[in-house]
Amino acid sequence: METDQRFGLNRHLTLPGPLLLDAGVAFAPVEFAYETYGTLNADRSNAILICHALTGDHHVASDHPITGKSGWWTRLVGEGKPVDPARHFIVCVNVLGSCLGSSGPSSIDPATGKPYGMSFPVITIADMVRAQAMLLDHLGVGALQAVIGGSMGGMQVLSWTILYPERVRSAIAIATTARHSAQNIAFHEVGRQAIMGDPNWRGGDYYADNNPPAAGLAVARMAAHITYLSEAGLTEKFGRKLQGRDAKSFGFDADFQIESYLRHQGISFTDRFDANSYLYITRAMDYFDLAEPFEGVLAKAFAGAKNTRFCVISFDTDWLYPTAESRHIVHALNAAGAPVSFVELSSPFGHDAFLLDVPEQNSIVDGFIRAGEGRA
Amino acid sequence: METDQRFGLNRHLTLPGPLLLDAGVAFAPVEFAYETYGTLNADRSNAILICHALTGDHHVASDHPITGKSGWWTRLVGEGKPVDPARHFIVCVNVLGSCLGSSGPSSIDPATGKPYGMSFPVITIADMVRAQAMLLDHLGVGALQAVIGGSMGGMQVLSWTILYPERVRSAIAIATTARHSAQNIAFHEVGRQAIMGDPNWRGGDYYADNNPPAAGLAVARMAAHITYLSEAGLTEKFGRKLQGRDAKSFGFDADFQIESYLRHQGISFTDRFDANSYLYITRAMDYFDLAEPFEGVLAKAFAGAKNTRFCVISFDTDWLYPTAESRHIVHALNAAGAPVSFVELSSPFGHDAFLLDVPEQNSIVDGFIRAGEGRA
Numbered sequence: 047m048e049t050d051q052r053f054g055l056n057r058h059l060t061l062p063g064p065l066l067l068d069a070g071v072a073f074a075p076v077e078f079a080y081e082t083y084g085t086l087n088a089d090r091s092n093a094i095l096i097c098h099a100l101t102g103d104h105h106v107a108s109d110h111p112i113t114g115k116s117g118w119w120t121r122l123v124g125e126g127k128p129v130d131p132a133r134h135f136i137v138c139v140n141v142l143g144s145c146l147g148s149s150g151p152s153s154i155d156p157a158t159g160k161p162y163g164m165s166f167p168v169i170t171i172a173d174m175v176r177a178q179a180m181l182l183d184h185l186g187v188g189a190l191q192a193v194i195g196g197s198m199g200g201m202q203v204l205s206w207t208i209l210y211p212e213r214v215r216s217a218i219a220i221a222t223t224a225r226h227s228a229q230n231i232a233f234h235e236v237g238r239q240a241i242m243g244d245p246n247w248r249g250g251d252y253y254a255d256n257n258p259p260a261a262g263l264a265v266a267r268m269a270a271h272i273t274y275l276s277e278a279g280l281t282e283k284f285g286r287k288l289q290g291r292d293a294k295s296f297g298f299d300a301d302f303q304i305e306s307y308l309r310h311q312g313i314s315f316t317d318r319f320d321a322n323s324y325l326y327i328t329r330a331m332d333y334f335d336l337a338e339p340f341e342g343v344l345a346k347a348f349a350g351a352k353n354t355r356f357c358v359i360s361f362d363t364d365w366l367y368p369t370a371e372s373r374h375i376v377h378a379l380n381a382a383g384a385p386v387s388f389v390e391l392s393s394p395f396g397h398d399a400f401l402l403d404v405p406e407q408n409s410i411v412d413g414f415i416r417a418g419e420g421r422a
Numbered sequence: 423m424e425t426d427q428r429f430g431l432n433r434h435l436t437l438p439g440p441l442l443l444d445a446g447v448a449f450a451p452v453e454f455a456y457e458t459y460g461t462l463n464a465d466r467s468n469a470i471l472i473c474h475a476l477t478g479d480h481h482v483a484s485d486h487p488i489t490g491k492s493g494w495w496t497r498l499v500g501e502g503k504p505v506d507p508a509r510h511f512i513v514c515v516n517v518l519g520s521c522l523g524s525s526g527p528s529s530i531d532p533a534t535g536k537p538y539g540m541s542f543p544v545i546t547i548a549d550m551v552r553a554q555a556m557l558l559d560h561l562g563v564g565a566l567q568a569v570i571g572g573s574m575g576g577m578q579v580l581s582w583t584i585l586y587p588e589r590v591r592s593a594i595a596i597a598t599t600a601r602h603s604a605q606n607i608a609f610h611e612v613g614r615q616a617i618m619g620d621p622n623w624r625g626g627d628y629y630a631d632n633n634p635p636a637a638g639l640a641v642a643r644m645a646a647h648i649t650y651l652s653e654a655g656l657t658e659k660f661g662r663k664l665q666g667r668d669a670k671s672f673g674f675d676a677d678f679q680i681e682s683y684l685r686h687q688g689i690s691f692t693d694r695f696d697a698n699s700y701l702y703i704t705r706a707m708d709y710f711d712l713a714e715p716f717e718g719v720l721a722k723a724f725a726g727a728k729n730t731r732f733c734v735i736s737f738d739t740d741w742l743y744p745t746a747e748s749r750h751i752v753h754a755l756n757a758a759g760a761p762v763s764f765v766e767l768s769s770p771f772g773h774d775a776f777l778l779d780v781p782e783q784n785s786i787v788d789g790f791i792r793a794g795e796g797r798a
Contacts, residue, residue, distance in 0.1 A: 070672075168672040168673060225662065226662070227653060227662075228653075228656035228659070229648065229651075229656045231662070232648045232680050232681075235678075235681045235684050235685070236641060236644045236645045236684070239637075239644060239688065242674070243620075243638070243640070243641060244637075245621055262619070264615065264619065265616045265619060265641060272608045272612070277604075277605045277741075281603055283604075284604040285603075285604055286604065286711055286714075296445040296544040298614065298618070302604075302607050302611075302708070304608050305608075308612070309615065333670055335662055365653075368653075
C-alpha cells in the first residue's frame with residue numbers, strides 16, 4: 047500500500063463528482079487536499095477521520111510544507127497519541143470551501159479558467175461531510191472507527207452521525223454545538239461585513255491583481271479571535287500590560303500587549319487565508335442547525351444514530367460554544383437512545399482549549415477510542 | 423434664573439480654559455454642549471450630574487433637536503422619576519472628545535480654522551471629568567448631591583469621587599468597571615482597526631469632502647453592539663429566525679434577523695457619530711484604570727472618598743462589565759471605609775439593561791437618592 051498514491055502526506059486529488067449540494071447545485075469536479083497516516087488494516091476497521099475547524103487544514107499531524115509549522119493537532123494525533131498511526135488509519139481532509147487545497151472560491155472554475163469567486167456555490171457543513179464521504183469511498187474506507195473534531199470539526203462529526211450513521215462507529219465532538227446561535231451568527235456577520243465593506247473585496251473578484259481585501263479580513267479575524275479566548279485567559283496572559291514601553295503613549299499605537307497581539311493575529315491570518323473562503327465557511331457554520339429539518343427537535347435528528355457511540359467534551363471557559371450547547375446535544379442523544387459520554391473539562395483557555403495542552407482531553411479520547419476497540 | 427442663558431436645554435458654551443489634560447496638554451478653548459433641568463435651590467444642594475456612555479449625548483431627558491427621539495435616560499430622569507427636575511437641578515454634559523457638541527476631533531481648531539482630526543489630544547476619562555468640573559464651576563455648582571452614570575458614565579462617576587471627593591455627596595455607578603480588561607480593550611481595538619483600516623479614514627483627515635470611513639465605523643459599531651447584549655437576550659429576541667423570507671437564500675444577503683438588525687445598527691450609527699470621536703473615546707476607556715496611579719491598589723484610589731455615599735449596581739447578564747467588576751469596586755470601597763450599597767440585578771438584556779425598563783434599578787436609585795436627602 048506504500049506505493050498507492052492515494053495514501054500519504056499532502057495528497058491532492060480531483061474527483062469527477064458531481065457532488066450534490068444542499069443549495070441544489072451539482073458541483074463538479076471536486077478537488078481534495080488531504081493526508082493519511084498509518085495503514086488501513088485488512089478488515090478496514092481502523093479508519094479514523096479527523097475534521098478540522100474554520101481556518102484549519104489537512105496537515106493535522108505533519109509539518110506544513112510551506113510554513114514548516116508542525117501539524118495543528120499533534121497533541122492528539124501521532125505516535126503514542128490517542129489517535130496513533132501505529133494502530134489507526136487516519137484521514138484528514140481540507141474542507142470544501144476552503145482555500146488550502148480543496149475546492150473553494152479561490153479554485154479555478156474549469157468552465158471559465160478563472161477563480162470561482164462568488165460564483166462558487168454556498169455550501170453547508172453537510173456538504174463538507176458529503177465531500178469527505180466521496181473521498182473516503184475513493185480511498186476504500188467504508189465504516190469509520192471514529193470521527194473526531196472540535197469546533198466546526200465537531201459540527202462535521204455530528205453531521206456524519208446523521209447523514210451516514212451506518213458509517214460511524216464512534217463520534218467524538220469537542221467544543222461544539224448542534225446549531226449556531228444568534229450571537230455566533232452575529233460575530234460572523236461582523237467579519238463578513240468587514241470583508242465585504244473593504245473596497246478591495248470588489249464583489250469577490252480580487253484574485254487577478256494580488257490586491258485582496260486584507261484589511262477587512264484582518265478585522266474579521268481579530269473579532270473572531272476574541273471569541274476563541276476566555277476573558278480570564280486574556281486577563282491572565284495580557285491583562286493591561288504595555289507593549290514595549292513604560293508608559294501609555296497617548297496615541298493610537300498598540301500601547302497594550304493585547305492590541306499588539308490581536309493586530310498580529312489579524313495581519314498574519316491574511317497571509318494564509320482567502321477572504322472569500324472566510325465568507326463561505328462562516329456562512330456554512332451560520333446555516334448549521336441539525337434540528338432544523340426535524341421540526342426543531344434535535345433528538346429526531348439523531349434517531350438513526352443509535353448504533354454510534356458518542357463522546358461529547360466541552361470546556362468551562364468556552365463562551366463561543368458553551369457547555370450548555372454540549373448538554374443540549376447530550377440530552378438529545380439520550381432521548382434518541384444513543385450511547386453518550388459527556389465531560390466538561392476545566393481550562394483557562396476558552397474555546398481554543400481543544401487545540402492546546404489539556405491532558406484530560408487526551409486521556410478521555412484515548413479511553414473512549416480504546417473502549418470502542420474492546421481493549422480499554 | 424429662567425432667563426439665565428447658562429441654564430436650559432441644548433446649551434452650547436465655549437470657555438477659555440485651559441483644561442490641563444492627562445496627556446500633558448493645556449487644551450483651550452473648551453466647547454461644551456449640555457442641558458440643565460430644574461432649578462438650583464438656594465443652598466445649592468440639589469445638583470445632580472448625569473454622565474453618559476460612549477456614544478451618548480447631553481439630551482438625557484429631552485427630545486433630540488434633530489432626530490426628535492426622546493432623551494436616552496427618560497426612564498430615570500424626568501417628572502416623577504428618581505432624578506426629578508421638580509426636586510433636583512440636573513446637569514448632563516456631552517463628554518470631551520465626542521462629536522455631539524463638546525470639543526472633539528471634529529471640532530474646529532481655532533489655530534487652523536479646520537477640524538482637529540488626529541491633532542486633537544488623546545483624552546482620558548479623568549479629562550472628561552475635569553471638563554465637567556470646569557463647566558459646573560461656570561454654572562455655580564459646587565458640591566453635587568449625586569453623580570450618576572452607567573457604563574462609561576459609571577467610569578466618570580468613579581473618577582469624580584477620586585478627583586473631586588469633596589464635591590460628590592453620593593455616587594451611583596451602574597454596569598461599570600474600575601478598569602478596562604484585556605477583553606474590553608480587544609473589542610475596542612477591533613473597532614479602531616476597522617476604522618483606521620478603512621481607506622476613507624485617511625489619517626483622520628476626512629472632513630472636507632463628506633466621505634468619512636463609514637464602512638469601518640459600521641463594523642466597529644456592530645462588533646461593539648454584540649457586547650452590549652446578552653447571548654440569552656439575542657437568542658430570545660432573534661434566535662435563528664429568518665428575515666423576510668421562508669428559507670435560507672444560499673447567498674450572502676441578511677438571511678437571519680440578527681444579521682439584518684446588526685447591519686442596521688452599524689449603518690444608522692454612521693449617520694450620528696464621528697469615526698475619529700469613536701477612536702478617541704474608546705481610547706479613553708481603554709486607558710481607564712483607577713488603580714494604576716495607586717500601585718494597582720484600588721482601595722488606595724478611594725482613600726479620599728470616605729465621605730461619599732456609593733451605590734453600585736450590576737446586571738447578571740452583563741458580560742462586558744460583569745458583576746465581578748462591580749464586586750471588585752465594592753471590595754475596594756469597603757477597604758477604603760467608604761459607605762457602599764451594592765445590588766446585582768437580574769435582567770435578560772445584558773449590558774444595555776441599565777438603559778432599559780428595569781423597575782428595580784429605578785427603585786434602588788430612588789431610595790438611595792432619597793436616603794441621601796434624609797427623607798427616604
